[in-house]
Amino acid sequence: MPDVAEVTQSDTPSVEAPAGVSTPAVEVTGVSRAFSGVRALDNVSLTIGRGEFFSLLGPSGCGKTTLLRIIAGLDLPDSGSVRLGGRDVTHTPAHRRPVNTVFQSYALFPHMTVRDNVAFGLRMKKLLAPEIDRRVVEGMEKTSIIELAARRPTQLSGGQRQRVALARALVNEPEVLLLDEPLAALDLKLRRQLQVELHALQRRLGITFILVTHDQEEALALSDRIAVLHGGHIEQLANGRALYERPRTRFVAQFLGTCNLLPGTVREVRGETIVAATDLGELAAPLEKGRRKFSAGEQCTLGVRPEKIILREAQGELRPGEHEASILDVVYNGPDTDLSLQLQSGSLKLQVCCLNANLRASNRQSGQRLIVTRMTEENLIVLDD
Amino acid sequence: MFGWWSDAFAWLMARARSIQVLRGEALSGRQRVLRILGAAGPAGFWLLIFFLVPLLLILGVSFLSRGELGTVETPLTFEPYRRLAGFGLLGFDPLYPIILARSVVLGAGTALLCVICALPMAFFIAGLRPTWKTAALTLVIIPLWTNLLIRTYAWQLLLAPEGFLSRAAAALGLIEAGAGLYPGAAAVYACMVCDYLPFMVLPLYASVEKLDWSFAEAAMDLGANGWNVFRHALLPQIKPGLFAGCLLVFLPATGQFVIPDLLGGAKTSMIGNAIQQQFLASGDWPFGSAIAVVSLGVVMLGLWVFTRQSREEMELL
Numbered sequence: 001m002p003d004v005a006e007v008t009q010s011d012t013p014s015v016e017a018p019a020g021v022s023t024p025a026v027e028v029t030g031v032s033r034a035f036s037g038v039r040a041l042d043n044v045s046l047t048i049g050r051g052e053f054f055s056l057l058g059p060s061g062c063g064k065t066t067l068l069r070i071i072a073g074l075d076l077p078d079s080g081s082v083r084l085g086g087r088d089v090t091h092t093p094a095h096r097r098p099v100n101t102v103f104q105s106y107a108l109f110p111h112m113t114v115r116d117n118v119a120f121g122l123r124m125k126k127l128l129a130p131e132i133d134r135r136v137v138e139g140m141e142k143t144s145i146i147e148l149a150a151r152r153p154t155q156l157s158g159g160q161r162q163r164v165a166l167a168r169a170l171v172n173e174p175e176v177l178l179l180d181e182p183l184a185a186l187d188l189k190l191r192r193q194l195q196v197e198l199h200a201l202q203r204r205l206g207i208t209f210i211l212v213t214h215d216q217e218e219a220l221a222l223s224d225r226i227a228v229l230h231g232g233h234i235e236q237l238a239n240g241r242a243l244y245e246r247p248r249t250r251f252v253a254q255f256l257g258t259c260n261l262l263p264g265t266v267r268e269v270r271g272e273t274i275v276a277a278t279d280l281g282e283l284a285a286p287l288e289k290g291r292r293k294f295s296a297g298e299q300c301t302l303g304v305r306p307e308k309i310i311l312r313e314a315q316g317e318l319r320p321g322e323h324e325a326s327i328l329d330v331v332y333n334g335p336d337t338d339l340s341l342q343l344q345s346g347s348l349k350l351q352v353c354c355l356n357a358n359l360r361a362s363n364r365q366s367g368q369r370l371i372v373t374r375m376t377e378e379n380l381i382v383l384d385d
Numbered sequence: 386m387f388g389w390w391s392d393a394f395a396w397l398m399a400r401a402r403s404i405q406v407l408r409g410e411a412l413s414g415r416q417r418v419l420r421i422l423g424a425a426g427p428a429g430f431w432l433l434i435f436f437l438v439p440l441l442l443i444l445g446v447s448f449l450s451r452g453e454l455g456t457v458e459t460p461l462t463f464e465p466y467r468r469l470a471g472f473g474l475l476g477f478d479p480l481y482p483i484i485l486a487r488s489v490v491l492g493a494g495t496a497l498l499c500v501i502c503a504l505p506m507a508f509f510i511a512g513l514r515p516t517w518k519t520a521a522l523t524l525v526i527i528p529l530w531t532n533l534l535i536r537t538y539a540w541q542l543l544l545a546p547e548g549f550l551s552r553a554a555a556a557l558g559l560i561e562a563g564a565g566l567y568p569g570a571a572a573v574y575a576c577m578v579c580d581y582l583p584f585m586v587l588p589l590y591a592s593v594e595k596l597d598w599s600f601a602e603a604a605m606d607l608g609a610n611g612w613n614v615f616r617h618a619l620l621p622q623i624k625p626g627l628f629a630g631c632l633l634v635f636l637p638a639t640g641q642f643v644i645p646d647l648l649g650g651a652k653t654s655m656i657g658n659a660i661q662q663q664f665l666a667s668g669d670w671p672f673g674s675a676i677a678v679v680s681l682g683v684v685m686l687g688l689w690v691f692t693r694q695s696r697e698e699m700e701l702l
Contacts (some may be wrong), residue, residue: 018419074602094605095614172607227667276467284602 025050025176025208026071031080033066041077042232048210048225053202055211055219058229059255064212067229067275068178073097086173094126100169101178102184102257105361108153114164115140116151123174136367140173142201161191161295167202182217195221216256220244228252243303246288249384253303256288260309260350260379262302264295274382275316276300278325279348280372285380292384303381306338306353314362314369321374325350327366337364341372396453447674467676485680488656489687491638496631501586502578502631507589507623511596525586533580537647538599541567542574544648568650576644583631592626632688638643639684656680 015193026048033041039331041063055086056064081090100121108117118139122132140146142162142354153161160180165333169177181294182198183191199222202209213219219226220240227237229252236243236252244256249337255257264278274287274294285302287294328349330338334356341350350372356362393487422429447465452458459638471479518639528536536577546565553561566572598618620627642657657675663673 074606094602095608095610099606101603101606103599103603103606105599107597107599108602109600109617109621120609123614124604124608124610140637151463168607 003326010242021043022141024083024084025052026054026210027083027086028067029066029081029083031070031077031082033063033070033075033077036326039232041070041079041294044229044232044234046227046234048208048238050208051206053199053211053222053224055213055223055226056229056289057213057216057219057220057226057255058235059214063232064214064229065180068101068212069178069209071176072099072101072178073136079211097162098175099178100172100174101180102162102165102169102182104181106153106165108161108164108168110153112152114145114151114153114156117153117164118171121167125172132155132214135171137205142170143167146223158186160185161196162194165199165257170201170205170207176210179209179211181212184213184215186214191218198222215239221254228255230255231359247303247381247383248291248378250303253381253383257354258304258306260306261383262304262348264300266298266303267302268296269294269324270348273377274300276302278302279343279346281377283375283380284377285382286377287382291382294382301383301385304375304379305381307336307355307377308379309350309352310373311339311352311354311370312373314371319374324370325362325370325372327368327370330364330366339364339370344374360373386415394566398659405567432586443674443677445550446670449671451669451671454668460672465672466643466679468672469675469679480516481676483658483678484681485647485676487653487658488680489683491573491641491655492635494574495581495638496585496635498574500580500627500631501632502582503585503589504584510586510590511593522587523588526582528579529583534647536580536642540572540648542577544572544575567648568651571650572687573645576648577638577641580644581634581638581668585630586636588629588633589623590625590626596622628691631691636684639680 024047026046028044028046031044032039032043044067056067058064066075071076071084072094073089073092077090079284081088083089084098099296109120112120115136117130119136122135124316128134137146140149141164145160145163145167148156148160148164152162154162156164162185167183179198183194192315195218202222211222220243223240225237225239226243228235228243230251236248238246243252247253247256247259250259252260253261262278262280262283263274263284267275267277267282269275269287270329272289273284275282275284283302314324324344325341327339328342331338336353336355339352339354341352342348343350352372354361446457448463449457450460450462450464469481471477471482474677490549494507506525510518513521519588542548544565544567545551548565551560551565551567554566560566600618600622601614604614609617640657642655642661645655646658651675660673660680664670667673
């Protein structure tokens with residue numbers, strides 16, 4: 001059973017919780033939860049710092065919402081504990097926890113106006129009426145819904161409901177704000193706009209945000225750190241850049257963006273470099289400290305992101321480490337083009353994304369021949385499985 | 386033979402399609418009237434014959450006077466209503482307003498007790514697994530298959546001085562030794578609740594069954610304790626069921642007179658007794674009709690106020 005310290009320490013130095021804080025905002029230790037025999041969470045531990053924008057990312061059914069509900073107190077773990085601001089709240093009921101949630105369905109009370117919805121939490125705390133009014137108006141101004149105050153939830157658009165749900169949670173000044181796929185129901189453009197607003201709001205308020213999402217772009221754009229969940233356990237916990245550039249497992253590599261997998265055999269391990277024989281010849285890839293050990297002769301998988309493969313026109317001699325390939329399929333995306341390549345030697349296929357920097361690059365045709373240039377060590381990824 | 390069948394079927398299908406086609410089109414006034422009559426006619430006719438006409442007859446009779454031999458005769462008069470208000474032959478005596486009030490209290494009290502009993506039941510049944518749910522609902526309905534009088538006599542036996550419930554109550558010091566729980570108000574209410582509970586449980590259950598619990602979670606998350614979660618997140622959702630249940634219990638319970646008669650010791654008269662007495666024993670149809678009209682009016686007025694208050698919330702749900 002790994003303890004909290006181990007989980008955070010084993011990350012690369014740049015991804016630790018913000019320093020200079022005495023007690024973390026949230027500590028989840030060894031939490032497991034099963035629903036009628038099916039494990040939703042399996043011994044999950046993580047620490048979230050104060051003022052951090054933290055994301056739980058994963059496909060549906062990975063346990064991310066269950067973890068959020070356990071932190072909120074809407075579900076109880078079978079084992080393990082939850083601490084908020086250093087205080088053990090594992091058995092504290094939801095209404096006495098200093099956290100508030102923005103639900104995926106928003107769950108705005110249909111029989112109340114926007115103003116009453118926003119005031120609900122403060123009324124439950126039995127604050128004085130003038131104090132409630134002041135904070136409700138302030139909260140509605142912050143989320144720019146003040147002109148909707150007298151409306152009912154049914155008279156609001158999706159984006160407006162989302163703002164009301166956010167205001168309703170934030171007026172309570174929670175220590176931690178939990179967001180359960182808050183933008184999933186909105187169309188793309190509105191989603192992008194609200195992402196920007198959400199990010200700015202979190203920076204301004206300095207409240208710890210925990211966002212549950214299955215949208216990797218959303219997680220990358222918003223979060224300080226991201227925990228990728230898969231099958232009830234944390235697959236990898238790091239900041240967005242580290243997750244994308246240095247994924248540890250096949251799942252993380254392929255859930256965040258696209259990744260070409262190059263199966264191979266380990267030739268030798270030199271300090272922080274691993275050399276493996278693959279269909280693209282012998283390739284060297286970096287292996288950071290703290291990663292699992294590889295030994296010569298062992299099977300391994302290297303990964304390379306589609307945009308990190310450099311192509312050149314099929315002219316002149318093949319230099320060492322270069323390979324000839326033909327285009328199988330072209331998907332034109334505007335700023336860039338996705339190419340499926342078939343290597344001339346062997347059966348390996350590669351996904352390549354190249355910037356449409358000039359007219360020739362933007363006008364690739366299937367059947368065309370290209371040369372895949374030598375892979376640089378820093379662009380290759382070693383995967384654990 | 387099959388040819389005839391298929392011809393008929395084809396004709397029916399063609400008609401169905403033509404109705405479908407017409408649905409979106411503008412209809413002439415006459416067509417529209419014909420269509421509404423066709424759809425609502427049978428039910429309207431039924432209401433007219435069995436509801437509206439008798440009601441108007443009662444209303445008419447209530448303004449007539451009683452003949453020598455219990456017949457209904459002309460001079461039109463307000464006398465029955467004057468008597469009902471308490472200005473009888475023997476000076477002022479508000480007997481009938483009191484009877485009406487007593488009946489309304491009985492109806493409202495029964496409805497209230499039914500709500501208190503039915504709420505936990507509805508939540509309990511809604512939380513059961515599907516097979517048990519059906520069994521529980523059947524158990525709720527089964528008492529309705531028994532005759533009202535039999536159920537009432539059963540309560541007489543149960544609550545009689547020598548019954549074990551009375552003995553238990555006596556042993557606990559709640560009543561005098563040797564006394565019975567029956568006759569009395571407790572016996573009346575016990576039997577009333579027992580009889581009318583299904584009418585409250587079923588609509589409430591229907592509401593509880595389709596509760597959206599995400600509102601309860603949101604309320605909990607915002608700091609609401611158990612009672613506040615119920616009041617602000619659940620109660621607004623089950624209001625339609627509560628409203629329907631209260632109507633279904635209050636209306637018949639207000640007119641109930643057999644149970645108060647048999648279990649209350651025949652000491653108090655209910656509005657039902659009063660009407661029955663005027664029609665059958667005294668043969669005073671105009672007066673009986675007046676009581677019926679006024680009690681109907683009072684109940685309708687109460688309902689109108691009740692509906693107006695809950696309408697806004699009903700519209701939202």
